[in-house]
Amino acid sequence: GIQVEQSPPDLILQEGANSTLRCNFSDSVNNLQWFHQNPWGQLINLFYIPSGTKQNGRLSATTVATERYSLLYISSSQTTDSGVYFCAVEGYGNKLVFGAGTILRVKS
């Protein structure tokens, strides 16, 4: 089945810093989503981005489907950005396959 790798596994930032999270996947995908799991365990949809670039406030994402990777940019990070960021892809079949996540800690 499709493999999803996220990097880095852990990231510590000072408040106000920028960061880039990466998601590599092993095959063609029909769907790619980025999620933020907050400290209460809830999965918050950030982007649905099988290809192209999208922006939402301080967050933006780019997926280059032909090269099988996606990037999530966080600018001017805030302590509320802390949590786990997951990339998930849907290849063949209708199920999402999740990466292991990137644990982000933003210090004030």
Next chain:
Amino acid sequence: EAGVTQFPSHSVIEKGQTVTLRCDPISGHDNLYWYRRVMGKEIKFLLHFVKESKQDESGMPNNRFLAERTGGTYSTLKVQPAELEDSGVYFCASSRGPRTYEQYFGPGTRLTVT
């Protein structure tokens, strides 16, 4: 529009007991999915409903898990009997269609088996 809702938010049961988790998808979403994250591991797919029919249940770990979706509306996931390794967070998601459609996740049910 209301999001995906799950009940309960947290359940603590003893090994051998039965627990039933409930998921209410977004209205109009025919596709409903169950996923779970057990301690220290990745979020894994369990099964997929299209309306009331099971489309794919390849991720169900064993026959202690039973999922239903009565009338194509809400879904339940029953664990009977629960084992220690079933502890984790169970997520439900729904989408308007299969493939190429965004999946929206509920807040999850944290299951603790003691």
